[in-house]
Amino acid sequence: MNKVTREALFNQLRAWMLEAGALIRNKINNPRTIDTKSNPNDLVTEMDREVEAFFADKLNRYFSDHLLLGEEGYGSSTFDKNKTIWILDPIDGTMNFVHQKQNFAISLGVYDQGLGEIGFIYDVMNNNLYSAMRDGGAFKNDQKLARLDENKQLKESIICLNHRWLMENNYIDYKVGQRLVRDTRGTRTYGSAALEFAYVAEGALDAYISMRLEPWDIAAGRIIVQEAGGITTNIEGEEIGILERTSILTCNPNLHDTLINDYFKEIKKVT
Ligand code: 2AM
Ligand code: CA
Numbered sequence: 704m705n706k707v708t709r710e711a712l713f714n715q716l717r718a719w720m721l722e723a724g725a726l727i728r729n730k731i732n733n734p735r736t737i738d739t740k741s742n743p744n745d746l747v748t749e750m751d752r753e754v755e756a757f758f759a760d761k762l763n764r765y766f767s768d769h770l771l772l773g774e775e776g777y778g779s780s781t782f783d784k785n786k787t788i789w790i791l792d793p794i795d796g797t798m799n800f801v802h803q804k805q806n807f808a809i810s811l812g813v814y815d816q817g818l819g820e821i822g823f824i825y826d827v828m829n830n831n832l833y834s835a836m837r838d839g840g841a842f843k844n845d846q847k848l849a850r851l852d853e854n855k856q857l858k859e860s861i862i863c864l865n866h867r868w869l870m871e872n873n874y875i876d877y878k879v880g881q882r883l884v885r886d887t888r889g890t891r892t893y894g895s896a897a898l899e900f901a902y903v904a905e906g907a908l909d910a911y912i913s914m915r916l917e918p919w920d921i922a923a924g925r926i927i928v929q930e931a932g933g934i935t936t937n938i939e940g941e942e943i944g945i946l947e948r949t950s951i952l953t954c955n956p957n958l959h960d961t962l963i964n965d966y967f968k969e970i971k972k973v974t
Contacts, residue, residue: 796895812922900924
């Protein structure tokens with residue numbers, strides 16, 4: 704994707720992110736129709752569908768050679784990684800959207816020939832738009848984010864992870880997770896993967912770990928974190944494909960080595 708095309712796309716998508724956010728804010732107190740998907744805690748509302756339909760319509764009308772991968776299924780059914788793909792979560796943190804009316808985001812990442820080119824995470828209720836273009840730095844609204852502190856040690860870090868991985872489970876050795884919690888300054892969990900990526904990018908969190916995320920939870924966040932000087936891999940430390948369901952570790956490069964070597968090498972061994 705050439706620079707002019709990319710900047711034009713960025714500006715257009717930025718305007719649509721803000722428009723979609725305003726749409727949600729205007730309806731935030733409307734009665735909700737809540738359905739469940741894969742399990743009783745996996746929620747979806749008419750608003751998730753409306754926002755995804757909004758972007759699907761823009762793509763079809765103005766960028767019909769691009770592809771859409773969206774959580775709610777309005778996008779393409781097959782994907783050619785050599786094309787330009789918009790990867791969208793219309794509402795990331797639907798449980799927060801329903802219960803709290805805050806702490807959710809619209810997340811949109813654009814990949815071209817497999818490369819992350821543009822990322823947006825919109826914290827709708829706080830009107831904070833995080834964004835990045837490849838090799839152009841990361842921004843919160845109009846302010847460029849500082850590069851992550853590479854010397855930050857684990858004992859002075861705040862780590863974000865979901866509490867369920869600290870309980871007995873079938874995926875990981877939760878005792879290693881418990882040791883990690885003991886060894887850090889503090890832990891947080893916000894319930895929106897996209898916002899958790901954004902908080903890593905702005906240095907409010909030092910690492911975000913998740914055992915199972917979908918492409919739309921990750922697509923924008925990894926671009927924004929990378930542009931702030933951080934790294935995103937799976938918990939084995941391996942690079943992640945753009946269309947994969949995967950575990951996630953996103954943080955500054957120094958912490959990344961510590962977490963992989965001292966914790967995650969062990970964590971997969973279920974006792
Ligand atoms: P969602 O609100 O778009 O579903 C909550 O811990 C975070 O994990 C949210 O970002 C949420 O996104 C995501 N999430 C919820 N259920 C998930 C699932 N079954 N697989 C992967 N991610 C999920
Ligand atoms: Ca969602």
